[in-house]
Amino acid sequence: MARKPNDYKSNVKPIWCPGCGDYAVHAALMRAFAELDLAPENIVVASGIGCSSRLPGFISTYGFHGIHGRVLPLATGIKLSQPDKTVVAVGGDGDGLSIGGGHFPHAARRNIEIAYIMMDNSIYGMTKGQASPTSEKGTKQAASPYGTIEAPLNPILLALAYNTSFVARAFSGELKEMVEIFKIALQHPGFAFVQVLSPCVSFANTYDLFREITAPLPEDHDVTNITAAMQLAQSQAPLYRGIFHHSVRPGYSEQIAEIQQRAPKITTAELMDRYER
Numbered sequence: 001m002a003r004k005p006n007d008y009k010s011n012v013k014p015i016w017c018p019g020c021g022d023y024a025v026h027a028a029l030m031r032a033f034a035e036l037d038l039a040p041e042n043i044v045v046a047s048g049i050g051c052s053s054r055l056p057g058f059i060s061t062y063g064f065h066g067i068h069g070r071v072l073p074l075a076t077g078i079k080l081s082q083p084d085k086t087v088v089a090v091g092g093d094g095d096g097l098s099i100g101g102g103h104f105p106h107a108a109r110r111n112i113e114i115a116y117i118m119m120d121n122s123i124y125g126m127t128k129g130q131a132s133p134t135s136e137k138g139t140k141q142a143a144s145p146y147g148t149i150e151a152p153l154n155p156i157l158l159a160l161a162y163n164t165s166f167v168a169r170a171f172s173g174e175l176k177e178m179v180e181i182f183k184i185a186l187q188h189p190g191f192a193f194v195q196v197l198s199p200c201v202s203f204a205n206t207y208d209l210f211r212e213i214t215a216p217l218p219e220d221h222d223v224t225n226i227t228a229a230m231q232l233a234q235s236q237a238p239l240y241r242g243i244f245h246h247s248v249r250p251g252y253s254e255q256i257a258e259i260q261q262r263a264p265k266i267t268t269a270e271l272m273d274r275y276e277r
């Protein structure tokens, strides 16, 4: 029986502001699950804290609404204990690049088999609009009335520098394209990072801007060429959407399983005996 996106909808109604970009991410993720025919009980969606991180509550798969900035350690633990599950980590730009910024490179270099969807609205939505690590310099908000003075981070460039094996950018205003990117990310046998430009209509509405400045990556872009990907990632106009990089190398849980085969089998009691001697 073919599955439908609504099969993945929980009975909790999303409480995002009307028009929030995160509605499109929710819809695209459910569509991607359905089109891949994934059984809801074989999926775990984990999150940190923020408006975007509420997503697991609105989906009927297994879920874990964690703590701020800790979605990647949480999702890593879930994947290692349940390697057969499809594990999705979701969260915001603040969650993943401020407080949680130190976890991103390690998940990437381990190549843990997780799809990480960062809903980037360039703002702290939940706490009412403070500037985030991806806010443009000069962003004026209640907590930065004279404009921010820090330069923004570029999540795609960071992911490429961290040796992430799948790196893509989607936009909430391009639903079909986002579904296709999610499907590839969910099937990727390693760490798959998707930055979704997901505007916060209440504190930093960038829909019109992204409609104007985003464009698909050049058709002849070679996704195995990291240098080319890094160059394209630095372009701000156009701000490219699509798959910047895609390569395959052994995943973390796959390698752990392989080591478990080689390591001597020993019980806890035997181990304790060894130390007592």
Ligand SMILES: Cc1ncc(C[n+]2csc(CCOP(=O)(O)OP(=O)(O)O)c2C)c(N)n1
Residues within 6 Å of the ligand: 049, 050, 051, 052, 053, 068, 091, 092, 093, 094, 095, 096, 099, 119, 121, 123, 124, 125, 126, 127, 132
């Ligand atoms: C340890 C800790 N520090 C700070 C907070 C307050 N806090 C909650 S959400 C958030 C930022 C949310 O921004 P982002 O991750 O970009 O998510 P968004 O709401 O924009 O989707 C902060 C600072 C918290 N919950 N826990």
Ligand code: SF4
Residues within 6 Å of the ligand: 015, 016, 017, 019, 020, 021, 022, 051, 052, 121, 125, 126, 199, 200, 201, 202, 203
């Ligand atoms: S505050 Fe912004 S990010 Fe949060 S739900 Fe509203 S529009 Fe979305």
Ligand SMILES: [Mg+2]
Residues within 6 Å of the ligand: 050, 092, 093, 094, 119, 120, 121, 122, 123, 124, 125, 132
């Ligand atoms: Mg945010």
